[in-house]
Amino acid sequence: MATSTRRPAPSAPAAKADPKATAKVASKVPAKTVKMVKKPAAPAAVPAPVPVAMPKKDKKPKLVRDSFTIPKNEYEAIDSLKARALSLGLGIKKSELLRAGLMQLAFMPDAAFAKALAAVPTLKTGRPAADTPSDKRAK
Numbered sequence: 445m446a447t448s449t450r451r452p453a454p455s456a457p458a459a460k461a462d463p464k465a466t467a468k469v470a471s472k473v474p475a476k477t478v479k480m481v482k483k484p485a486a487p488a489a490v491p492a493p494v495p496v497a498m499p500k501k502d503k504k505p506k507l508v509r510d511s512f513t514i515p516k517n518e519y520e521a522i523d524s525l526k527a528r529a530l531s532l533g534l535g536i537k538k539s540e541l542l543r544a545g546l547m548q549l550a551f552m553p554d555a556a557f558a559k560a561l562a563a564v565p566t567l568k569t570g571r572p573a574a575d576t577p578s579d580k581r582a583k
Contacts, residue, residue, distance in 0.1 A: 513567055 522538055529536045536544075549557060 513569065515567070 522541060525541055526536055526538065529541070549560065552560065
């Protein structure tokens, strides 16, 4: 099977414009007078506006869950401090209250920090003992 290729037909040459006809039209159009317009002087060099650097968004800090043992009276102090904040018009969570305390400790001078640490009694670590005796079988 033979394939045939089509070649485009040659285009006809463009018709030439009659020079006499264009001369007649050009003579009928009146010549325009050109006025010299003085351009205003270029304004003084204005420095390009400096783009304001947008503050980079801080990545959210990774959150850590932790548990700890605290005496009951100190735990109740958290509730009273939350109520105190609420009376000032500040709704605050327990974790926010503890973090605020940590920030205050971090900015204390060393002498005041050592004094604050000395005022806190050391606790036995671990889970508190169960109130009820466990079900151990007597042997």
